[in-house]
Amino acid sequence: MIKTKFSIILHIITLLALYKDEWLNSTLIAGSLNINPVLVRKELAILKSSGLIESKEGKNGGVKLLKDAKKIQLSEIFEIAKGSDHVLSSLKNVPNPNCRIGKQINKNLGIVLGEIDNAIIEKLSKQSLEEFKNQF
Amino acid sequence: MIKTKFSIILHIITLLALYKDEWLNSTLIAGSLNINPVLVRKELAILKSSGLIESKEGKNGGVKLLKDAKKIQLSEIFEIAKGSDHVLSSLKNVPNPNCRIGKQINKNLGIVLGEIDNAIIEKLSKQSLEEFKNQF
DNA sequence: ACAAATGTAATAAAAATAATTACAGTTAAG
DNA sequence: CTTAACTGTAATTATTTTTATTACATTTGT
Numbered sequence: 573m574i575k576t577k578f579s580i581i582l583h584i585i586t587l588l589a590l591y592k593d594e595w596l597n598s599t600l601i602a603g604s605l606n607i608n609p610v611l612v613r614k615e616l617a618i619l620k621s622s623g624l625i626e627s628k629e630g631k632n633g634g635v636k637l638l639k640d641a642k643k644i645q646l647s648e649i650f651e652i653a654k655g656s657d658h659v660l661s662s663l664k665n666v667p668n669p670n671c672r673i674g675k676q677i678n679k680n681l682g683i684v685l686g687e688i689d690n691a692i693i694e695k696l697s698k699q700s701l702e703e704f705k706n707q708f
Numbered sequence: 709m710i711k712t713k714f715s716i717i718l719h720i721i722t723l724l725a726l727y728k729d730e731w732l733n734s735t736l737i738a739g740s741l742n743i744n745p746v747l748v749r750k751e752l753a754i755l756k757s758s759g760l761i762e763s764k765e766g767k768n769g770g771v772k773l774l775k776d777a778k779k780i781q782l783s784e785i786f787e788i789a790k791g792s793d794h795v796l797s798s799l800k801n802v803p804n805p806n807c808r809i810g811k812q813i814n815k816n817l818g819i820v821l822g823e824i825d826n827a828i829i830e831k832l833s834k835q836s837l838e839e840f841k842n843q844f
Numbered sequence: 845a846c847a848a849a850t851g852t853a854a855t856a857a858a859a860a861t862a863a864t865t866a867c868a869g870t871t872a873a874g
Numbered sequence: 875c876t877t878a879a880c881t882g883t884a885a886t887t888a889t890t891t892t893t894a895t896t897a898c899a900t901t902t903g904t
Contacts, residue, residue, distance in 0.1 A: 646820065673723050684835070
């Protein structure tokens with residue numbers, strides 16, 4: 573899920589950064605992404621709980637960015653999309669505990685998967701939303 | 709698909725490194741992973757075409773590693789799992805071409821996604837299969 | 845000759861994602 | 875003070891992706 577979520581959230585937040593003084597509604601955002609508005613509202617709920625945006629209910633409502641795009645690094649957006657999962661997760665299947673490798677693989681793999689996450693965060697911490705949005 | 713593929717391939721290749729002088733068959737490998745042998749054989753086909761392993765058909769057949777584990781970095785395994793996709797690529801993602809952001813997002817996103825791939829590769833190029841396998 | 849493998853295609857089942865429907869609650873504006 | 879346009883969610887359905895299964899041709903060791 574991280575896969576699509578990062579793209580969706582970055583798209584949303586880029587829109588919000590470009591129209592930072594307007595309340596953008598979920599139907600408009602969904603139209604830009606070409607996905608269902610309910611899915612957008614679900615992602616907006618996550619962005620809201622992470623403090624990046626605020627929302628206004630009722631007529632002429634919508635959402636807007638709370639932070640300056642210069643102060644948001646892409647790593648922050650990535651971490652929201654990532655949640656508590658690893659980007660490359662291990663299998664749902666339980667490996668064979670009677671196997672020398674099977675019984676230890678998830679522990680050892682987990683370390684590598686964590687390093688992968690951190691490598692991404694480190695890289696994306698060097699690019700701000702401001703820089704990204706100015707490409708449009 | 710990259711998500712689970714990396715775990716599967718790394719597990720397989722760790723097994724092969726630990727038993728580098730034996731022909732391991734797909735049923736045995738599948739037993740360690742606790743997945744279907746046909747799926748293992750499909751991954752083995754990819755590993756074979758990438759030159760990391762060789763296979764032997766017929767009775768007492770199986771697969772074995774061709775390269776020394778000291779000369780295989782985890783980045784090589786990652787790149788095989790990755791194939792031509794980005795780690796974080798949205799599957800459908802056909803944004804609205806009539807939107808200022810929609811029509812450009814894939815190009816700009818593509819650059820970021822490529823940087824993510826490279827950050828992972830760079831990180832994993834520092835760890836060899838030998839080091840990984842010695843943890844077992 | 846037979847058993848145990850790989851290799852691969854086709855199909856079925858299961859799981860994960862996304863879309864849709866529905867509706868309660870909120871707010872702006874006439 | 876009523877209506878229209880929103881958010882916020884839950885529940886359900888549809889679609890897509892992933893994994894498992896079945897099947898079988900081919901290869902090879904004994």
